[in-house]
Amino acid sequence: MERTAFMSPSRPRQLTLTMFTIGFGYHNDAWRHPSSVAEQVGSLKVVAEMAQAAERAKLDAVFFADNVASGAIRKNAVRGASFYEPIATMGALIGSTEKIGMIGTMSTTWSEPFQVARQFAALDQLSGGRIGWNVVTSINGNENFGREQMPLPEQRYERAMEFVDVVLQLWDSWDRDAIICDRETARWVDPDRVREIDHVGEHFRVKGPLSIPRSPQERPVVVQAGQSAAGIELGSSYADLIYTVQPELDAAIAFRTDYRQRVAAKGRNPDGVRILPGIMPITGRTKAEAQEFADELANCIYEPGGREVVERLLDVSVADLELTERIPLERLIDGPQRMERWKLFRDLSQEMTLGELMVHVSRAVGHRVMVDTPDRIADSMIEWFEAGACDGFNFNPPSVPEGMHRMFDLLVPVLQERGYFREDYEGDTFRERSGLVLDEPSTVAEPVG
Ligand SMILES: Cc1cc2nc3c(=O)[nH]c(=O)nc-3n(C[C@H](O)[C@H](O)[C@H](O)COP(=O)(O)O)c2cc1C
16 A cells, blocks of 8 residues: 555655576675575575565566576686576566566577567566566677677677667557457457568568567566667667666766766657666675675685686786785776776776775676665665666675575665655556656557447
8 A cells, every 4th residue: 555655745756676686696606605595596496585575675676687608607607607597587487476577688689579579578468567678789699699709799789779679669569459359249359450560671570460469568668788889879769777887976977867868869758767777785784794794705705716707807817916916007908999897997906906806896796885784875875866876776686695685674674764765566567666657658549440
C-alpha cells in the first residue's frame, strides 16, 4: 500500500537502484572468503536468493552481465565467468520473483535481431513486463563465432544501431489491442493490427511481424553502457537506462549533463533516461566494522591474479615490481586508443603503491567504492543524486551473500528513511514501477471497426 509520505508533493525524486548480480561477489576473489557460496555458483539457488533479497529491498532490477569468451576461467578469473546465461537465468527466475525487473545482456555482434527481439519479448510476456535488454557490442568472442578477428568498434556500433532499430520495430509490430479473441467470428487477432516491418538495411533484412504479442510494458526496457562516442550515440538514441563508470563527482555531473543534452537533441525526453553509475558500498554498523570487512576482502586477493588485473587495465608489466613500489610513470604510454578509464588508472597509479592499486582495482575495476557507515554512504549517494550526477546507482555487491546483505539490510533502509527510495513497489511493470514511461506510445490504437 502507498504511504501518505509517498503521496506528499514534497517527496524527493526517487533513486533508481539495480544490482550487478554476480554470485561470486563483485570484489575480485571475494569467492575465497569463508562466507562465500562459491561451491554452489551456477545453481538456481544462489541466483534466486540474490534476486529475492534484491526484491525484498525493493530494487528496480537485478542485472545479468554476459560475455561469450570464457578463456579467463582457466586462470580462475571467476568474476568474468558468465555461468548464468541471461536468457536462461531470467526465464528460471520468473517463478522465484514477483515484481523485480530483470535486465539481461545480449550482444548485437554475435546474434540476430529477430531472435533477440523474440527471446526478450517472450520473457517479457511470461514475466508480466519485467524484462530489460542490456545492449552490448562485445569486446571479444570472435574465436567462438568463426571470425579471425574482432570487428572494429565503429563496425560493431554501426551494426548495433541498425540492430536495435530492427528490434524496436519488431516489438512495435503488434498494436496494444491486436488480440480480439472473438470466438463468435473466429478472429483471435485483428490482422490490421499486426504489421510486417519489411526492414531492408545495410546489415539486416527482416520481414516481420514478430511472433509474439506486444509487451505488457509497451517494450522491454533498453539498457546501454558504452562510454565511447559511438556507445553514447547508441545509448542516447535508444536506451532507457545507462550504466556508466563514474568515480568522480564533477566528471559524473558533466557526463550526465552532456548525455541529457544528446538525448534531448534526438527529440527524446531526458527525464525518461536514467543514468546509473556503479557503486560498491562496503559497509558495517560502524566505520571500524566496515573497514574490517574491507580488509578481510582485500586479504582474499590472490596476488598473481591481482597483478594481472592491474596489468590488463593499465596495459603494463608489473612483474618485476614490489607491492610497496609505485609503477614508474615512463612505463605508462598514452595514445589515441586509450580509454578514459586508462587515464584514470594511470593517475591513481602515481598516488598509490602497486599493492594499494591492486586492492583498489580488485574491488570494482574503476567503479566508485565507499568503505563507510550506511549513513555516510547514503549521504554521499544522495549528494550525487541532488547534484545531478546520476539518477540512481547500479550496486556492485562486494561479496555474496554477506556483502550483499549488508548493503540491503543496512544501507537501503537509510535511503528509504530519508525518502529517496521506495518502501514498496507501485505499478504493474518494470517500466511503470521505475517511471520509465516512453515519450509517446509507438502505436495509437484505432477503434475496432
Ligand atoms: C555496468 C556495466 C556493465 C557492462 N556489462 C557488459 C556485459 O555484460 N557484456 C559486455 O560485453 N560488456 C559490458 N559492459 C561494457 C560496455 O558495454 C562497453 O563496452 C564499455 O562500457 C566500453 O564502452 P565503449 O564500448 O563505448 O568503448 C558493461 C559496462 C558497464 C559499465
